[in-house]
Amino acid sequence: MxxxxxxxxxxxxxxxxxxxxxxxxxxxxxxxxxxxxxxxxxxxxxxxxxxxxxxxxxxxxxxxxxxxxxxxxxxxxxxxxxxxxxxxxxxxxxxxxxxxxxxxxxxxxxxxxxxxxxxxxxxxxxxxxxxxxxxxxxxxxxxxxxxxxxxxxxxxPNRFTPDPTIFDKIKTMQGDKFFVLRFVAWKASHDIKEHGFSLAEKVKLVEYLKQYGDIYITSEKTIEKELEQYQLKLSPDKLHDLLYYATIVIADSQTVTTESALLGTPAIRYNSRVGPKDEGNFVELEKRYDLIYCFNNFDKAFEKVKELLKNDTLKIDWQKKREVLLEDKxxxxxxxxxxxxxxxxxxxxx
CATH class of the missing domain: 3.40.50.2000 (Glycogen Phosphorylase B;)
Structure with missing residues (x-):
């Protein structure tokens, strides 16, 4: 063919x-x-x-x-x-x-x-x-x-095995906490009139997270000057290794949220598309498997970040949830x- x-x-x-x-x-x-x-x-x-x-x-x-x-x-x-x-x-x-x-x-x-x-x-x-x-x-x-x-x-798991040598490419030591932030450009046909994080919200999030661990930002558009120091400099084929080992992923992106969940990493999704008619995969990942949390209100998303950081067995808990999901898929x-x-x-x- x-x-x-x-x-x-x-x-x-x-x-x-x-x-x-x-x-x-x-x-x-x-x-x-x-x-x-x-x-x-x-x-x-x-x-x-x-x-x-x-x-x-x-x-x-x-x-x-x-x-x-x-x-x-x-x-x-x-x-x-x-x-x-x-x-x-x-x-x-x-x-x-x-x-x-x-x-x-x-x-x-x-x-x-x-x-x-x-x-x-x-x-x-x-x-x-x-x-x-x-x-x-x-x-x-x-x-x-x-x-x-x-x-x-x-x-x-048939297609992906996490590569721990990712830690040779970032400043974080294996076992230490770190966070991945993903921001999209909102320029697609389905993104018209939609939005994710404002600059002020990004800065507030970064200022809070940096006391707990390193921060890596990946963005579709040019990163604002206030956040340039956190820009991820990594070959794009290594992103999933980074997501796997991350402590928490926070995104206004749809895809990275799902990817993080399937890798057993807690993910918080914040954008204006979240609502009663949200896509079925996000509803299922949140309501059935408790792997992600979706918000259209920044303050609620921010509070969830604080809540997750209080959990000392966060990654262990999420890997168990991931195993439950993989039994079904x-x-x-x-x-x-x-x-x-x-x-x-x-x-x-x-």
Whole structure:
């Protein structure tokens, strides 16, 4: 099979990198198209994945619309040259329409119920949609659910082993407390009118945490001068090792929150998207497994940080919770590869 992977975000690289490797090993031809966003290209190079850049990230609805059109136009010769049979994507927004014109099916792996704009323009055109079983929207017969999360495609114990040599790359000694703070740029289509930490809130958090341990900040946008000294300088493929050993992770990011939980690290998520219609994975990780805490109020998030720091067995407790979760969940890469291969067997017609 000639399979196209459409990657628009660093998280998409992690989501699909093991499946790409497995499919290549089975003799399938893989074409990867990507987007200039943060460390996407760097990760692809680190994982030795050949790719073609179609666009760079733009902001605002008009900018994103222009980028969408650009990507689809540039995709046409790639589809023809590589005789694409099937496309795999996380959202499908940047490729699904042009692929539909070529009668090429797209399998979408989605975990964002509240990404209304992207879901509206992609779901009707997807051949199949795969989501975690905690996903609360229903797309009918094309919708297939599995017992897992996207992040278990690369953080399941079958796929990830923490590397203690991470401590050779940071100033913290193994066994000492340290904190990872992750801030996003809020420029995606689903981020319009949403927000995370303000500068004042970031500073307050840092001033409190620094009395307990080292602080490492990773940010999509340029870090403010007040916080520059805490900027994480680490190869992006080492981030998950850092998250595994962290005492607490605090983020306005969606993905890093989930990653931390699945690694057995307490995670606090604070942003305006938290609410009664939050994504199912966050609801499940908080209510069922007690691995994360989500807030849309900074003061409540700050109090939870203080509460967690009083727990002397915090990491031990969270590793036990992680083990409970892993008993319920699958290796998502195995599921993904089977879904791709079985699709072609069962649905040979486009």
């Amino acid at each position: 000639n399979i196209l992977f459409d990657l628009n975000h660093p998280a998409h690289v992690h989501l699909f990198r093991n499946a790409i490797k497995a499919l290549k090993a089975k003799g399938h031809n893989i074409t990867v198209v990507a987007r200039k966003k943060e460390v996407t290209e760097q990760l692809l190079n680190l994982y030795d994945i050949d790719f073609i850049v179609l666009s760079k990230i733009r902001s605002g609805l008009l900018g994103l619309a222009f980028e969408l059109i650009t990507r689809q136009i540039r995709l046409i010769p790639i589809i023809i040259k590589n005789k694409i049979d099937l496309c795999i994507s996380m959202t499908g927004a940047s490729s699904i329409h042009i692929l539909k014109l070529f009668c090429i099916p797209t399998l979408v792996f989605n975990d964002s119920e509240n990404n209304d704009l992207q879901n509206a323009i992609t779901v009707p055109f997807a051949h199949k949609i795969f989501t975690p079983d905690c996903y609360w929207r229903d797309y009918g017969s094309k919708h297939h659910k599995y017992a897992g999360y996207h992040e278990l495609a690369y953080l399941h 699958i290796d998502v890469t195995d599921f993904m590869v089977d879904a791709i291969l079985n699709f072609k067997k069962k649905d040979p017609a486009k």
